[in-house]
Amino acid sequence: MISSQPASRRFPSPRPDAWLPLTLVPEGTTARLRASDLRDSDRDLLTALGLTPDRRLFVCKTGSLCIVEVRGMRVGLSEAIAERLMVEPVDDSSSELPVGG
């Protein structure tokens, strides 16, 4: 059986200061997914949608439904999942594409 890389690594301890739960990131921010506190099956779901470690994402909306854009795909996440995802806001003035790898 070929296994894929998990959607994100587990929470390290201590957690770096720059990391925030996705729910606390302002709308319109570009960030990188750094870690998650999810069960393996839930992380597989994220992997399927391209939400893998260090992947860049664009926060379109937060709240009870969180919408992020990753690799050109709009992904909806319930608040319960979003608050378990740690992201690090990045400078979106960089030359990289906003929601690509």
Next chain:
Amino acid sequence: MSTAAPWRAEEEKAVVAASSARRIRVALLGAPNTGKTTLFNRLCGLRAKTANFPGTTTDARVGRFQLADESGEAAEIVDLPGTYRLFLELPEARICRAVLEGEGVYRQPDAAIVVADATNLSRSLCLVGELLGIGVPTIVALNMVDLAQRRGLTLDPVRIGQLLGCPVVPVVARSGRGVEELRLTLASALGTPPVTPELPVPDLADGDALLDWADRVVEESVGGEGAVGSGGDTLTERLDQAFTHSVLGVLLFAVVMAGLFWTVFALATIPMDLIDLTFDVMGDWVRATLPAGAVRDLLSNGIIAGIAGTVVFLPQICLLFFLISLLEDTGYLARAAFVTDRLLCRFGLPGHAFVPLLSSHACAIPGILSTSLIPDRRDRLATILVAPFMSCSARLPVYILLTSLLFRDRPLMAGLAFTGCYLLGALAAMTSALVARRTLLKGHSRPMVLELPSYKLPALRTAVLTAYQQGKTFLQKAGTVILAICIVMWWLSAYPKVEAPPEAEALRAEAVAIEASDPDRALELTAEAASLEAPHRQAASFAGRLGRLIQPIYAPLGYDWQLTVGVLTSFLAREVFVSTLAVLITGEEVDDPADEGVFSRVRDARRDDGTALFTTATAASLLVFFVLAMQCLPTLVVTRRETGAWRWAVLQFLWMSGLAWIFAFATYQGLHLVGVA
């Protein structure tokens, strides 16, 4: 993947039998919302069969199509569940792997067609990469190229094909553009040695490398504004602001759902009435044409009534699936699932369960069928198990009769009791879901992580074909069993035949004697005789005898043998309760609970010991029983069909009816304790 369960063997063999001769076999794969089903329908039209994938409750559609032109070789195509990746431990990915590996009853496919979304190619390419990586001959159907072009993307299918090392065909599944070329390409690609790709697929174990590879393919073959980004879909962004808004989103959801169910109710009534009328006319014709006897009874009251009882569900089922398909195609249903998820996830149900639960207020059968929207098997099973708790339209006549008996001249109280019935049903459903998720179906619902597809106009053809397929499947899989059960129940209610009581005989003799001199009086006497004969026959029938036999079980709930027979016959369908009581008490086959004559005779009916048949405590206990009990054999048949096993239908029956008995008992005894008889 495990091998097929024994109960499923015949069903699967039937699907596989279509390909007993060696025929080209193609697997159709793709991420959700890429237009996979639209392409399947475009290729196969009505030539598709539906069964379940081995050991799952997921529909497997197998169809046939001509490879090249009409004289060309036929190929068989299996529509696999939508998946973004193959090598993940998700149910849909496991099914795809099993079929590709030829496990169970499925023969290994000769090739795979991957439907890729041209407006966002990179999301489909990981799946393509995985297929190429394990050596499956693959063709990419680049769907929605028209939409991609409108969004300013420039696609080069030839270049994409060179990079991937497999044929890439641009198509518009909705209109059929490119589908002929896809057939030709598939025909010519089969048996052709693989081409060396310019960008070889990386090690599949390295998920990030695969994502980077997919992005590189897009960068080197797709140009234009937003080629790797969102494609600039500002309409979707604007609509999402409204549809996912915490207040406006809920309001819009309520409007959409109200519109959906109003349409189902309003439009389905016309064909349902026509079906009723047609079968009534047929029954009357049989009764008028054939001589009296067992054959006439079987035809008119058993077979014709049984077919009518099955076919009458069709308009609701077809309409509901037609509308759900349209809504799903627009992209709205993915947003609606989030709106309801916050409430339902507390009870272990996913947001997707909302449509099935709401549909069950019309009828649990289309409600259970629409659980196919729910991706996770356990979530789906939990929803199927609790859906019949929702108060369906068949309970309405019983609610009307019993609330009127309880609160005769107090319409406000009757209205509140009516509302209470709906709330009690919903509460029982939610609580039962919670219990199921903590015991048999341990675990919480699949978290809401969904792709939010772009909004687009729905495909009418897909909606029509979905409605047709669902209706056909219902008739084939459930209709035949429902018909058989109807015939058995008719036999139990109609046999053994007994002599009419002497009083009735005397009345009929008198009617014959005065027929010439006083025809009006003769008619009255005949009607009176009939009103004596019907309850006599009902009481002497097998169902009546069974009612007397099991009455002790219902005695603690306050029911005598007449009410027990009413409850027993209503296991065929709840609405039968009113007509059974009418027959037992009045001798007339009237099923309108609002009929004043019937109502007052039911209210004043007596038990064998001379006490009132309905007391406040009995009526309240019966009302609670009807809210909670599983009294619909057709629903149990559909539960079996959708879950793939009788054990779930039996569990549903025992749980609901057991709960109904306990709560009806508590109601009856509780009211007695506080002095309400």
